[in-house]
Amino acid sequence: MLVSPSLLAADFTDLRKDIEMLNGSEADFLHLDVMDGVFVPNISFGFPVLEPVAKICKKPLDVHLMIVEPEKWIGQVRDLGADIMNVHQEACLHLYSTVQHIHAAGMKAGVTLCPATPVSVLEDIIGEIDMVLLMSVEPGFGGQKFISRTLDKTRQLRDMIKRSASKALIEIDGGVNETTGRLLAEAGADILVAGSYVFNASDPRAAITTLKSL
Numbered sequence: 194m195l196v197s198p199s200l201l202a203a204d205f206t207d208l209r210k211d212i213e214m215l216n217g218s219e220a221d222f223l224h225l226d227v228m229d230g231v232f233v234p235n236i237s238f239g240f241p242v243l244e245p246v247a248k249i250c251k252k253p254l255d256v257h258l259m260i261v262e263p264e265k266w267i268g269q270v271r272d273l274g275a276d277i278m279n280v281h282q283e284a285c286l287h288l289y290s291t292v293q294h295i296h297a298a299g300m301k302a303g304v305t306l307c308p309a310t311p312v313s314v315l316e317d318i319i320g321e322i323d324m325v326l327l328m329s330v331e332p333g334f335g336g337q338k339f340i341s342r343t344l345d346k347t348r349q350l351r352d353m354i355k356r357s358a359s360k361a362l363i364e365i366d367g368g369v370n371e372t373t374g375r376l377l378a379e380a381g382a383d384i385l386v387a388g389s390y391v392f393n394a395s396d397p398r399a400a401i402t403t404l405k406s407l
């Protein structure tokens with residue numbers, strides 16, 4: 194299993210400590226949750242925080258934009274050195290061209306779905322994208338309860354990917370812990386995002402290793 198710890202649950206008074214912990218861990222990515230207070234009812238952090246974080250982080254950056262009009266920020270996300278740029282399907286009027294612009298900027302394109310958005314909306318774009326990020330909680334806050342319907346959605350998406358010979362990876366975000374992570378592994382997930390489970394653990398590196406082993 195690939196693991197992408199979410200910075201949202203880190204200690205914001207000492208981000209260097211948590212990023213150094215991640216640099217020395219088995220994490221595969223760093224997941225960065227950007228919120229604008231419009232697409233979601235919360236505001237997290239923006240480029241003034243992302244830029245210094247990107248400078249000291251040695252893991253590939255997995256940027257999750259919970260913002261309206263994410264296409265406006267492709268250049269700035271690219272300048273961070275991000276590996277993956279995730280945009281919400283619900284926030285993109287012209288998803289096909291946004292995906293093309295993300296690729297033209299040299300990044301992998303991820304499309305994110307809120308819990309109430311069916312995976313069928315991806316039928317006509319699944320062959321063009323590198324990742325699908327399924328939200329297993331409503332976006333906007335860490336520490337919420339896993340919505341178990343996500344397990345069925347993961348299986349449906351796995352079928353769609355097989356049928357279409359797409360290379361998209363399946364990433365799941367929200368309420369991930371050892372128990373839900375194991376169920377997601379069985380359902381066909383490739384990458385687990387985890388905030389609280391990692392950063393609230395007494396040994397965050399061991400928590401990452403546990404998820405890696407699923």
Ligand code: DX5
Binds near residue numbers: 224257335387
């Ligand atoms: C929620 C974010 C998540 C969040 C997950 O909007 O997209 O990445 O950090 O937090 P946990 O793992 O605590 O549910």
Ligand code: ZN
Binds near residue numbers: 386
């Ligand atoms: Zn996220």
